[in-house]
Structure formats: C-alpha cells, structure tokens
Amino acid sequence: MTAQSSREVSERHTIQLLIHGDNDREALEEFLDERHDVVADDTLQPVDCYVVGEQMVPTYRDALREHKKEAHPTFTPVLLIQQEGSRGTVPLPSEQNGNGPPLVDEVVSAPVDRTTLFRRVGNLLARREQSVELSTRYEDVQIRFQRLFDSTNDAIFVVAPSGDEITECNPAACDLVGYSRDELLSISPTQTIHADDRERFRSFLQQVQEAGQGSTDDLTCQTKEGETRQLEVSAATLEDSDQSPIILSARDVTDRKTYARELELKSQAMDKAPVGITITDPNRDDNPMIYVNEGFEALTGYSESESLGRNCRFLQGEATREEPVAEMRKAVEKDEPVSVELRNYRKDGSQFWNRVSIAPVRDDAGTVENYVGFQENVSERKEREMDLQLFKKAVESAGHAVFITDREGTIEYVNPKFEARTGYTREEAVGKTPRIIKSGKQDAAFYDRMWQTILSGEQWNANLINQRKNGELYHVDQTISPIANGDGEITHFVTIESDVTNRRLRKQQLDVLNRVLRHNLRNGTNVIQGRAELLRKSLGDDEHRADVRAIEERADALATLGDKAGTVRSLFENEVSAETATNVTELVSDVVTTVSEEYSTASFDVDDSDPLYVRADSQLKMAVKELLDNAVVHNDQPKPEVTVTTRPSREKQSEQWIDIEIVDNGPGIPDQELETIKQGEETPLQHGTGLGLWIVYWTVSLYGGEVTFVDNSPRGTGVVLNLPRMSADSSVRGTPVEHH
Structure with a gap:
C-alpha cells in the first residue's frame, strides 16, 4: 500500500450523493462506502465532495454555486456523472464563463466502473486537501497581517x-x-x-x-x-x-x-543675533570653532571661512590682559561656564572690549560635546565705566564739596571734601537731607525759588550761608544741576559748593579799601590840592612855591592812584565771555587817537593792518592806554616816540593768537618793576611802584593772554600783549563784537 492510499484509509472524507434513482444511488454508495463516509440526503450538506447526477444539477445548481463561493478559497469539488450520449446540458469546467469558481470540477460517464470512480474522486479530494492546506496558510497570513495592521x-x-x-x-x-x-x-x-x-x-x-x-x-x-x-x-x-x-x-x-520650526527659528535667531555666537569642538585639537554666526563676523571683521577651524584666541593681542584669559582656560579645563571681559582685536587691528561667555554643552550622559560662546561688544559700557571711575576719582579728589540727592532731596552721596567742610561723615549724611547744614540765614522764599528752578530742569546758582556740624557758619557759592534719565525725567540733583568765606572777607576788605582810596583819599587829596593852591598863591618866594608845587604833584598822584584802585576792582567784578570778540585793530587806533590829543609833543606811529579780532572787551582799551601813557609820561626824550603794531603772533600759532606790540624811545622800565611783573607777585623786598603795569597784567590775563617785555637796547621799552584770536564772523554766530 502506498503512502497516499494509507492516508486515504486513515483520513476518511465525507461525500454527498445527489443522484436520481435509488438503484444508481445505492450502487454508488456501495462503491464509495469502502473508503469514505457517504451522505445520501436530499438536503445539501457541508461535505468534502459532491457526486451529482446530471438530472439533479438543475435542482442543486444555485445552492452548489453559493456553497462553493462561500467556501472559497477552500476547494469544494463537484463530480458530475453524465449519461452516455448526453448532449451536455451541464457546462463542463472548460466551458465556465470565469465568474467565480466553476460549478463542475470533474466529469465521468455512466455507467461508472469502480476504478475510474475511485481515481476521479481521489484526485478531487487530493486537490481539496491542498486547498485546505493553502487556505490554512492564507488564513494564518491574514491573522498575522491583521495583528501587524492592528499593532x-x-x-x-x-x-x-x-x-x-x-x-x-x-x-x-x-x-x-x-x-x-x-x-x-x-x-x-x-x-x-x-x-x-x-x-x-x-x-x-x-x-x-x-x-x-x-x-x-x-x-x-x-x-x-x-x-x-x-x-x-x-x-x-x-x-x-x-x-x-x-x-x-x-x-x-x-x-x-x-x-523643526523651533530649530529653524533658533538657527535663524543664532545667525541673526546681535551678539557673536560661536560653537567649538573640544574633541578636536585646540578646541577649534565649528560655527560662527553673522554677529561674530560683524563684531570681529573675520568671515566664517577665516574663523572656522581656529581657536578664539586669535582675537587676542598686545593689550589683552592675561588674567581673564587664564580664567577662561581654567574654566574650560574644569568643564565649567565662565564670563570675562577682555580687550580683543578686530581684523583691521582696532581694539574692542569683548564680554565673552562660554558654557559646556553636554550629552545625555553628561559628557561635554561642545562649547557655546557668546561675544558681546561692551566697549561703550566699559568706556562709560572708566569715565565714571575717572569722574568718581575726580569728584573724590575735588576741592569743592559735592553731594548728590534723589528727586525728593535725600542725600545719596557725599565726597570727602563735603565731610571735611561740614564735619559730617558720609555715614551721617547719606539718608539725610541737606537740612543738616542749613543755617537758617536764608528764608523760605529762597528755598521755594530753588525748588521751582531745579524741578523745572534749570540750573540753580546762589550764594548762601551754611552751618557746620559744630555750629560754625561759612559762606558758599552753590550750584545745583538736575540729572535726568533717558526719558527726560529728573531723578537726581548734584550740588557743588565752593567755600567762599575767605573770598567774601577779602571782597569786604577790598570794598572798604576801595572806599577809603576812592572816597576818603580823594576827599583828602582835594583838600590838600585846594589848600596848596591857596598857599602857593599867597607865597612870594619862588623856593617856597616850588615846595608847594611838589605837594600838589604828590596829591595829584594819590588821586590818580585812587582812581586806578577802582579800575582794579572793576576788572575782577566783570567776567569776560569765552565768545566775546573785539576788533583790536580799530580799538588800538581809537586809543592812539585819544592819547595823541592829550600829548601833543609826542609822536605816535600806528602800523595799520587788516581788521583783526581778539577775545576781549572794552577794558582792553584801558590796558593799551595805560602803556601809551607810561611811554610818554616816563619818557626823558624831548620828543617821545611811540610805535604801535597789531599783527598775527610771531611767537605763537598765528592763526590762534594776535600780538599788540608797543615800543618807545624812553629810558625803559626799571628792572625791579619788570621782575615783579614777571614773577607775578610782590614781596617786601621786591615790589612795583604803582598799579599801572599790574592793571595791564591783570587785564590781559583775564582774557587768557600773556604780557611779555622786549629788550629795545640801547634805549626804550617794548611790551607785547599776546591775546587769543577770534574769527571775523563771530558776530554772525551770535557772539557780540564790540567796537570802540
């Protein structure tokens, strides 16, 4: 027995007979019953194979077709027993129209012999076994696909x-x-x-x-x-x-x-950030840059191609301090973040203050993969800080008392001079108001005007009396300036006070001396002059008259001295604006004309020139006249000769300075007088004989100029007044131009 026949014996299939006629059905049942389970029922059953007689096909056609369709892809065979000589009323497999499985799968002709029947049925059942196996596999694939589909x-x-x-x-x-x-x-x-x-x-x-x-x-x-x-x-x-x-x-x-959008946005933000951003790779030799943004290129002047692959230290130079560099190096060695400020150099060689912040970038395991660096140009802030430090040092060292208050007047800062002058320490003053130095000598209206002025944004200037911690009173010239923020809002006030106690006392002394010289001395000399004239007229002796004349001359000199004392006082009472301009060519010409009328025996030569302007006012005329008067009055020649020249300076920059040179043919100024003026001070052993040259010296000095003396050997004196030059169009710029 073959393996196939053995399987057929061991695995019996179910076959349903749909045969017309009991005898034929019983004969076929007898044949098949040896190997299969046979169902002889008129109702269609779910079996492994159907054996159908030709006459029964019309009855079961639709049911068989539907059953085969439902069982598909499992093969359900139908064996047709066709009567010999039949005209083929049932379509054979080769004649199916292709819509679904064929109705008939195999055909045998009647009468059927046992061998043929077994062979044909066995073939059909073998095909069914294969389809069952394939269907099982297909179902398994479907299950797996469904699981995959679902999972x-x-x-x-x-x-x-x-x-x-x-x-x-x-x-x-x-x-x-x-x-x-x-x-x-x-x-x-x-x-x-x-x-x-x-x-x-x-x-x-x-x-x-x-x-x-x-x-x-x-x-x-x-x-x-x-x-x-x-x-x-x-x-x-x-x-x-x-x-x-x-x-x-x-x-x-x-x-x-x-x-991705956030990453792109961050990437764009990094590229377009207003600060320099760099990324370095510490796993490569010398930790080179692998990314620089546009801000880094703009800050340093180096392009991306010039920067990548290099360590940031190439920005360092001669002025780069080692301390911040060492601090960065130490932080990198410890894988720590750090921020430092140091001088770096751009590609063009210019310096800038760079605030460098670097931080390690770690992976999930904590290993440093990169360093990200931020480079910010803080040059302006550093310059402001240095200026502020310089300003603070200057204020700390200033000879004036300085204190700063908030808008409400609470003191926030005082300098050492304030402490020394008031007797209050910084700790005692800060947090208080300036009332701690209030003397009570100013009334409420004074302070109302002060607050109204400074709160309106204007500067306040006043002279007042303060009181020290120990109760002493002292005079100050006070200036209060408002300080505004970027929005123009006043936030603080800075006050500068100069102690003018001694100056006020000197002014009082000068006022008294001036009154004595100008009033009392003038009245006294007037009396002396009047009485001397009466005495001279009453005397007949020429010798006695000469003595009286000497008295009159001395009285005239004292009267003139009193007038000059008033002139000195006026010099220091009137400040000259830095922009005041005077046509010095015209001024000199006017003075020479006036002096020529007074001294008809003298000769004056004026070197005319194009109009020249100097920083001066009308008081310059008084200094020039003083020199011309001296050149004539103290001249011992029968005909005094005086030359006056106005020109651009020969000793200093001609575009910035003007010289007025006055030369005479007299005996010259005494050496002691010249030395006193040159030294700028008088001593008990070395002093001048009057105020004339001092008036000239003080006048020119107040204009920022200089007085020099020229040796005019063998005779005469040369005096040069060197004055700051002004432009001819100063008046166009709004600067007053005085003509005298």
Missing part, C-alpha cells in the same frame, strides 16, 4: 477607490483622530483628513491612483475634538486597477514639525 504605530486607513469612504482602519488611526472604528467607517475621509482643504486631499488620492503609490508631508487631519495635526503620509493602491482601494499610512509629525 503598528502608524495610523492605517483603507480608502475606497472613490475616496469617499474609509473601509478599514487600525487602532492607531482611531487614536490619531479620536474617532472609534465604527465612527471612522461611517464618515467620509475628508471629514478628518485635510478637512480644511478637501480638494487637495482628493487630488493626492488621484495622483496615487495614477502612479500606484505616493507620499507627502503636507497633509493634516482634524481630530474629533477639533485639533489640527500635521501628517506625513505614504499611500499605495491595493490592486493593479484604475479603481483600486488605497491604503494610507499616516504618521503624526506635529511635534516633529514644531521642533
């Missing part, structure tokens, strides 16, 4: 060829859109997939139908809750036909796209 993380949608129906979906699809499977299978795909642009989705499906597959990351879906999610979709047709279902595999890439 995949991507959302799977099967869309009908029309694109209007979802025919299948997996749990991930339900999770993605928030609908249940039944809900998804009952709605149109465009209600959730790219619901904001349905035609776009349909166009994508059409492209997939035409190409057989496609992909896009430009679709979205709308969840049941109304949330929009961005999708990455791969699609393919399930069949090779124009109207094939389409399977869509969708992945939610909302977070990824958001991250």
